[in-house]
Amino acid sequence: MEKAPPEFDLIAKVWAPLTREAAGAFGLTDDVAQLPVSPLGPVVTCDQVIEGTHFLPTDGLDWVAKRLVRRNLSDLIAKGCKPIGAFLALAWPKERPQAQLAAFAEGLGQDLLELCGACPLLGGDTSSTTGPLVASLTLVGMPLAKSGEPILRRGARAGDLIFITGTIGDPFLGLGVRLGLMDGKGLQNAVQLALAPAPPPLVTAELIAAHANASIDVSDGLLADVGHVAAASGLHMVLELDRIPLSSEATAWLSQSQDPLASLLSLVTGGDDYQSVMCVASDNAETLVAQGEPLGVHFTQIGSCRAGEGVELRYQGRLVPIPRRRGWEFSDA
């Protein structure tokens, strides 16, 4: 009933090129796809983007698709896994023109190719909706750790050092500008990143698989996500706010703030950074950083783990109360 003849055209013209001729896709002409074998079984993550909740109705759909890919990819990278297959469920508003579907597919294809190591699209479902656009992506990954297992939130040990990739806070600042809550001067790159935050390079997954005891992507906000790892690992974690890596735009924004601590706290609670934060035994820390540099992956030590529970924030050597605010959302607009 749902598969009117145009769907066959859609599959052949729009989606089939994204399979990159993977054998298990069966050319998107069957009802299932078969995944490659992985030693202990593949891992799966599944996240969606919803018009009005995760993006604005006027956003370019190439960037909406990229946000969708990156939301899932950041999970796999943080878990030390590389993507091996993607499945798309798309609820497409009847009134949106077909040209926008082409833009969505192009953004999806570009990120699957360039950020996901040519991960093939293996299947899915496109149906029409009378409501807003909803797209969900199931991204299947292969664990790269020798154990064959993903690097979980649990597994950190007392004495581990906490490292983070890239920089934190730009998507938060960019979203504030997009929602009209902040001045956009000097935040051009942040505004772009708010459309589709950039996860670390795919090779980061190999380094995490080789060296991390526990890991998570920064999606709820750095403070909240480190809290998840602390809770799952049964440890106390100390974060040093002075060490949080910031982009030049965020640094300039912070330097103009009348309350630098409050501003810094907003960056570590903003969320949607898609960077990886991980706990690494101190013996492995030097190797992690050294192996990352030639590959273009910059790891910054931002804290440490010890016995106990909860997260402790420190700034200029002082203990800082945990903030209650968790950053702004679309509903603030």
Next chain:
Amino acid sequence: MEKAPPEFDLIAKVWAPLTREAAGAFGLTDDVAQLPVSPLGPVVTCDQVIEGTHFLPTDGLDWVAKRLVRRNLSDLIAKGCKPIGAFLALAWPKERPQAQLAAFAEGLGQDLLELCGACPLLGGDTSSTTGPLVASLTLVGMPLAKSGEPILRRGARAGDLIFITGTIGDPFLGLGVRLGLMDGKGLQNAVQLALAPAPPPLVTAELIAAHANASIDVSDGLLADVGHVAAASGLHMVLELDRIPLSSEATAWLSQSQDPLASLLSLVTGGDDYQSVMCVASDNAETLVAQGEPLGVHFTQIGSCRAGEGVELRYQGRLVPIPRRRGWEFSDA
């Protein structure tokens, strides 16, 4: 940003019980799930249900969830695979009460338990939407064929006999009643099946894996789906309308028709039956039927395959023109 604190409650109370303590779910407390190993790699199907497109806003959400499970399960069964893990992406309308979410989860859990062999929910994502409800399910399956491969649309051979499970047409009749296009007298069961059509029992997957050369679930309509198999296998297929198995309700409805052929054609083009239709070497046919009976799976021979292309319909020994109408849809209402 999307994970406000209530989501943790939702996960723990509503979704976690559906994992059935599968190790790879990590208690739904991490960002990925790990699937069991399967010989040649697991298979995946991904389909959605959308309010206003696949179900009515007033439908009970337990049945909406069952429709979602069955839409995916029917794909796996027809491919000779058993479900091993499910991932749910749910766009939940802000104004729907939480009690409805509990009903949705209950329907989902019931079908995963009873129809899918206690298949665990391994992950997913729930976010709110300002629009209609959209739910997409990714169902991962283990191929049961000795080859480790799914039974595809391609693979039928000239001389194969065409078999179908269960009965055809009830969900189509029930939908007609629900849309107010038909009198519902004597079609109580059909109306129920229109909410969530029933696939054949899970054990059917084993019999298909053991005996079928090609197979598909009946979702577009029996005629269209046999057409897909004919096209993928490069064969001509003959369907004998007199042999199509019908429920007692559909038989009674047909007996009152002034144009039985037209009525029969509407049943084989209606779609959403979720039964399996397959091509079996004539040497295997007797075994298939005999093995099915004690397991409660009834296979009916409805046609055969020969060299050529396209589908041919026969009724009372005569050739019948292929109808153009493909059954009614929600948009008919």
